Amino acid sequence: MSDAPFDTSDKAAAAESRARQAADPESDVGGIAADRLRSIIERVERLEEERKALADDIKDIFAEAKSAGFDVKVVRQIIRLRKQEPAEVEEQETLLDLYRRALGM
Amino acid sequence: MSDAPFDTSDKAAAAESRARQAADPESDVGGIAADRLRSIIERVERLEEERKALADDIKDIFAEAKSAGFDVKVVRQIIRLRKQEPAEVEEQETLLDLYRRALGM
Amino acid sequence: MSDAPFDTSDKAAAAESRARQAADPESDVGGIAADRLRSIIERVERLEEERKALADDIKDIFAEAKSAGFDVKVVRQIIRLRKQEPAEVEEQETLLDLYRRALGM
Amino acid sequence: MSDAPFDTSDKAAAAESRARQAADPESDVGGIAADRLRSIIERVERLEEERKALADDIKDIFAEAKSAGFDVKVVRQIIRLRKQEPAEVEEQETLLDLYRRALGM
DNA sequence: CAAGAATTATGAACCC
DNA sequence: GGGTTCATAATTCTTG
Numbered sequence: 001m002s003d004a005p006f007d008t009s010d011k012a013a014a015a016e017s018r019a020r021q022a023a024d025p026e027s028d029v030g031g032i033a034a035d036r037l038r039s040i041i042e043r044v045e046r047l048e049e050e051r052k053a054l055a056d057d058i059k060d061i062f063a064e065a066k067s068a069g070f071d072v073k074v075v076r077q078i079i080r081l082r083k084q085e086p087a088e089v090e091e092q093e094t095l096l097d098l099y100r101r102a103l104g105m
Numbered sequence: 106m107s108d109a110p111f112d113t114s115d116k117a118a119a120a121e122s123r124a125r126q127a128a129d130p131e132s133d134v135g136g137i138a139a140d141r142l143r144s145i146i147e148r149v150e151r152l153e154e155e156r157k158a159l160a161d162d163i164k165d166i167f168a169e170a171k172s173a174g175f176d177v178k179v180v181r182q183i184i185r186l187r188k189q190e191p192a193e194v195e196e197q198e199t200l201l202d203l204y205r206r207a208l209g210m
Numbered sequence: 211m212s213d214a215p216f217d218t219s220d221k222a223a224a225a226e227s228r229a230r231q232a233a234d235p236e237s238d239v240g241g242i243a244a245d246r247l248r249s250i251i252e253r254v255e256r257l258e259e260e261r262k263a264l265a266d267d268i269k270d271i272f273a274e275a276k277s278a279g280f281d282v283k284v285v286r287q288i289i290r291l292r293k294q295e296p297a298e299v300e301e302q303e304t305l306l307d308l309y310r311r312a313l314g315m
Numbered sequence: 316m317s318d319a320p321f322d323t324s325d326k327a328a329a330a331e332s333r334a335r336q337a338a339d340p341e342s343d344v345g346g347i348a349a350d351r352l353r354s355i356i357e358r359v360e361r362l363e364e365e366r367k368a369l370a371d372d373i374k375d376i377f378a379e380a381k382s383a384g385f386d387v388k389v390v391r392q393i394i395r396l397r398k399q400e401p402a403e404v405e406e407q408e409t410l411l412d413l414y415r416r417a418l419g420m
Numbered sequence: 421c422a423a424g425a426a427t428t429a430t431g432a433a434c435c436c
Numbered sequence: 437g438g439g440t441t442c443a444t445a446a447t448t449c450t451t452g
Binding site: 201205208 | 385386388389390392393396397407410411414415418420
Binding site: 239240241242244247248251308309311312313 | 344345346347348349352353356413414416417418
């Protein structure tokens with residue numbers, strides 16, 4: 001079941017890994033494809049930075065909203081509603097109504 | 106948002122419900138076993154209340170830990186570690202070291 | 211509330227604990243109030259076990275609901291609604307309506 | 316679920332709104348600067364969409380990592396570690412060891 | 421077993 | 437600035 005070529009308990013793989021190191025430009029370090037790992041991590045970090053920048057922008061807008069006199073919590077609620085309501089046009093609404101009626105809600 | 110618990114458009118369903126109730130102790134409402142549903146929901150709600158009470162107790166203990174000078178985050182980490190199998194802990198630590206080394210950290 | 215504050219299998223620590231306790235009722239280990247920490251952790255673990263037991267009970271009820279033919283997802287939704295709706299009897303509802311009207315929602 | 320976006324009981328507010336609109340291009344609705352609010356909400360929604368797109372990209376990378384045989388949980392841990400100050404990492408590790416020793420783990 | 425939902429934990433923000 | 441609530445991140449569980 002191990003898709004995992006780098007499972008430490010996988011002796012055959014580890015041996016193969018050592019064998020590859022001499023011939024393989026993949027820069028294995030201790031059986032780990034270091035370059036691949038580094039690439040993955042750096043791409044994630046980069047995207048997370050962008051995400052953080054967007055989060056900061058959003059925060060700025062809420063600060064602006066607040067200083068314009070809006071109740072930020074309610075504005076958030078509005079945004080949530082606008083996200084949810086199209087999703088509520090679902091087949092489950094029927095079922096929900098049915099159950100609510102059964103409960104007298 | 107609905108002020109009225111009973112929608113006046115429900116006359117047909119209500120009539121059917123009455124009809125079924127006469128013949129069926131299961132108190133069907135619109136084809137739903139209302140009593141069964143109600144029982145399920147109320148039992149879940151009761152258990153969730155108990156769960157919440159326990160969660161509050163746990164929170165109190167962490168507050169106590171904090172005011173006794175412990176680092177709550179690390180205490181949580183300890184609890185997490187104790188929950189894991191020792192072998193599992195070992196495995197993760199090994200892998201972490203391996204990756205760190207591959208990255209030169 | 212903890213019945214067994216000392217694990218008998220932990221001989222070294224227990225010995226050290228006794229040694230320090232002679233001079234210090236706080237049973238410090240490396241500057242840490244070990245007994246206090248242990249008590250905190252064990253109480254949390256005990257409560258978490260109870261929490262887990264309740265979670266399992268809840269899971270069982272949902273399994274029962276499913277085999278009785280209810281749509282579990284919708285039942286969850288009902289429970290959520292019953293939790294939220296009393297909270298929506300809030301002063302913020304007015305503001306929310308106001309904003310919605312301003313947006314033509 | 317309200318079909319009518321405008322409550323007829325709001326005549327006074329509507330009148331006030333019209334009065335303000337004459338003097339103020341801000342298009343007040345019920346005392347709310349509707350355009351301003353709409354602008355805030357739409358800008359937030361736009362940024363949140365971008366945020367979601369980035370989150371999806373990150374998810375893809377972790378999926379790639381997994382299929383390359385890396386332990387995703389440990390990769391996340393690495394990323395978390397790289398985000399922290401080295402001194403902070405050191406501090407937490409020290410504390411963890413201290414607590415573990417105090418508990419005889 | 422992969423995708424998605426739901427729960428839990430951590431971190432940020434706001435009020436007092 | 438401390439504590440409490442809110443929001444996000446992450447893990448776990450369920451389901452197709």
